[in-house]
Amino acid sequence: MKIVVAGGTGFLGQPLVRRLLQRGADVVVLSRNPAKVHVGRGIAWNAVNEAGSADVVINLAGENVGEGRWTAERKRKILVSRLDATTSLVDAIRRAPAKSRTLISASAVGFYGLRGDEIIDETSPTGSGFLAEVVRKWEEAARGAESISRVVIFRFGVVLAKDGGALEKMMLPFRLGVGGPIGSGNQWMSWVDREDVFRAIEWAIDRREVRGTYNITSPEPVRNRDFAGALGRALHRPAFMPTPGFALRLIFGTMADEVLLGGQRVVPARATNEGFTFAYPTLEASLQH
Numbered sequence: 001m002k003i004v005v006a007g008g009t010g011f012l013g014q015p016l017v018r019r020l021l022q023r024g025a026d027v028v029v030l031s032r033n034p035a036k037v038h039v040g041r042g043i044a045w046n047a048v049n050e051a052g053s054a055d056v057v058i059n060l061a062g063e064n065v066g067e068g069r070w071t072a073e074r075k076r077k078i079l080v081s082r083l084d085a086t087t088s089l090v091d092a093i094r095r096a097p098a099k100s101r102t103l104i105s106a107s108a109v110g111f112y113g114l115r116g117d118e119i120i121d122e123t124s125p126t127g128s129g130f131l132a133e134v135v136r137k138w139e140e141a142a143r144g145a146e147s148i149s150r151v152v153i154f155r156f157g158v159v160l161a162k163d164g165g166a167l168e169k170m171m172l173p174f175r176l177g178v179g180g181p182i183g184s185g186n187q188w189m190s191w192v193d194r195e196d197v198f199r200a201i202e203w204a205i206d207r208r209e210v211r212g213t214y215n216i217t218s219p220e221p222v223r224n225r226d227f228a229g230a231l232g233r234a235l236h237r238p239a240f241m242p243t244p245g246f247a248l249r250l251i252f253g254t255m256a257d258e259v260l261l262g263g264q265r266v267v268p269a270r271a272t273n274e275g276f277t278f279a280y281p282t283l284e285a286s287l288q289h
Contacts (some may be wrong), residue, residue: 003205004051005040006030006085007060007106011164012197014039016058028054029114030061040231048088050263052096057149058204059142060084060231061104065131066166070255079134086141089278091270093145100150104204105124105142107155109190109217111135116186121269122129122155122213131258139213139228152204158215160286174237181246183261185225190217193289203276219281224263226285234287 003020007013017040017055020027027040028050031142035040043050062082068074086105093101112120113127126132135155145151159165173179197216204210222230232239248256268276280286 001056001205002026002028002054003056003061004028004030004054004089005058006051006089007062008037008040008058008180010060011039012106012159012194013060013162013195016060016198016201017242019202045088046171049093049095051089054101055099055120056102056104057089057093058201059086059089059103062106062138062257064223065108065134066255066259068132068255069251069253071236075130079137081137082134086138090141090144090154091279093149098148100147101264102150102152102205103142103145103199104152104154105139107139107142107213108135109155109157109215109264109266110243110258112264112266114258116263117265120215120264120266122215126270129258149245150208152211154200154204154216155266157192157193157215157221159193160191165194170199172230172237174231174235175224178240178241179228179232179235179237179239180226180241180243181228181239182243183224183248185223185228185242187224187261187263188221189224189227190215190218190221190264190267191227191276191283191286193286195289196278196280199279200271200276203271210274212270214271215266216271217265217266217268218278218283218286219272220283221265221267221287222283230283230287233263234284 003025008017029042063078063153110131113129113132136259158166200216228239
């Protein structure tokens, strides 16, 4: 099986490529700098037509939304990086001879906007805000391949792993003894263990009946204050020092409201109804992992 991965050098991509190689796949990694591809066979984006010959295309490409303040230029990069990569992949698939293939495209629970205590599944409508707008356009670009490919869109929550991503950043203040909830701590966190992200991608590869949009988040979302308490217990550190919301707004602007101080209570209704099981459904199990 030939698999092309866009965004295959990052927090999700590199360990996923390693895992796919262990399955015996021929894995090609699309990268702006192929010399930095150390796992899999790296090619430049100007050779994107390689995606047309793949059995599976996995799209993880896009600027990190939580890296800093959302200036106008930063917002442009967040949106354009996703649309350009997805459109290029879909166009490459369209240009290729017809065959049975699958496009698995990353998305995010930001699609739903800020929804308070409402329980959200895949039937819930989109929300408002910058992230919701970005995700709507991102998913629309991926659906451009539906007439020529099986398309699977995964809306991920906060992905947890100890060697990067959000958890690595959150652990530092706890290790220093000044960890705690963000703002009021009342906001919901829809999270997922990185191992379950990989298992979901493999599930989509192996089961032809899997298609359409799925929430890939733990069945047990938690409030931020409960997340902070669980992380403190896992690290054997205190978890009572809140980060003031006003300070985050001063530093990060509107990004603070959408990414840090707001959230969604998302559940993976479709995946669980269709037989996917989470290896780490509870936060305590994931943090121990």
